[in-house]
Amino acid sequence: MPIGVIVNVFAVAIGGLVGTMVKDRMPEVYKVNLNMLFGLSSMGLGILSVILAENMPAVIFSVILGTILGLLIHLSERISSAAALMNPVKDGNNAQLITVIVLFCASGTGIYGAMVSGMSGDHGILISKSILDFFTALIFACSLGSSISKIAIPQGIVMLTLFFLSRFIFPLTTPTMINDFKACGGMLMIATGFRILQLRMFPTADMIPAMALVMPLSALWTCVVIPLVS
Numbered sequence: 001m002p003i004g005v006i007v008n009v010f011a012v013a014i015g016g017l018v019g020t021m022v023k024d025r026m027p028e029v030y031k032v033n034l035n036m037l038f039g040l041s042s043m044g045l046g047i048l049s050v051i052l053a054e055n056m057p058a059v060i061f062s063v064i065l066g067t068i069l070g071l072l073i074h075l076s077e078r079i080s081s082a083a084a085l086m087n088p089v090k091d092g093n094n095a096q097l098i099t100v101i102v103l104f105c106a107s108g109t110g111i112y113g114a115m116v117s118g119m120s121g122d123h124g125i126l127i128s129k130s131i132l133d134f135f136t137a138l139i140f141a142c143s144l145g146s147s148i149s150k151i152a153i154p155q156g157i158v159m160l161t162l163f164f165l166s167r168f169i170f171p172l173t174t175p176t177m178i179n180d181f182k183a184c185g186g187m188l189m190i191a192t193g194f195r196i197l198q199l200r201m202f203p204t205a206d207m208i209p210a211m212a213l214v215m216p217l218s219a220l221w222t223c224v225v226i227p228l229v230s
Contacts, residue, residue, distance in 0.1 A: 002163045004117040004126030009156040011130035012104055012137045016149030019141025026142045034139060036197060038132050042109065043193030045128055049186025052179045058221040059183045059214060066210025067203060076102075076205035100140050100148060102205060104133065105155045109192055111211055112185030114159040118166030119178065125185075126159075173215060180218035184210055 019026075053059050070076070079102050104110070113125035141148040188210070191202035
């Protein structure tokens with residue numbers, strides 16, 4: 001059962017509703033400081049995942065190749081264009097809403113968490129992410145209103161699709177491949193943390209293809225590269 005996905009979707013929906021209700025009473029200092037904590041938490045979760053890597057060169061290679069692929073196909077622009085089709089806001093907040101839609105529906109962390117949940121039954125990443133998403137939705141709803149809650153619908157569709165597809169992938173994997181997959185997701189979570197903190201604007205949307213490359217490259221590294229150099 002996709003418990004993690006359900007929790008995450010409800011966290012966004014409820015956070016958006018709460019933010020809409022308190023938007024006129026939320027001091028600016030809370031918005032700024034909570035945002036910093038979101039970035040720090042994302043980086044902490046990422047570090048915990050990265051240390052699971054068994055073939056770190058394969059993980060790094062996946063991130064590099066995946067990002068190059070994402071940039072070549074203009075993935076971030078495509079995601080933003082698709083998000084604009086469901087944009088219900090007709091004022092100057094359009095660009096900000098599109099950013100939030102991408103954050104919740106196409107973030108590396110969400111994709112990573114949904115697939116890990118489906119493959120191994122480990123809902124920890126998504127439940128931890130739900131705490132962040134609740135407050136993130138709350139903060140953004142203070143300026144964008146109830147539109148934030150509506151993002152839970154496409155978010156649920158994307159994450160449930162990944163959850164159920166991952167069950168077909170799991171029998172083809174090994175524990176090493178899964179650990180390297182988690183480590184790759186951790187790299188994306190660290191990049192997301194840097195972006196939230198506005199320290200470095202990593203192209204997190206363009207990095208998403210790394211998640212599709214890491215397990216094949218992990219298997220290749222284990223079966224081919226290691227025997228050659230050992």
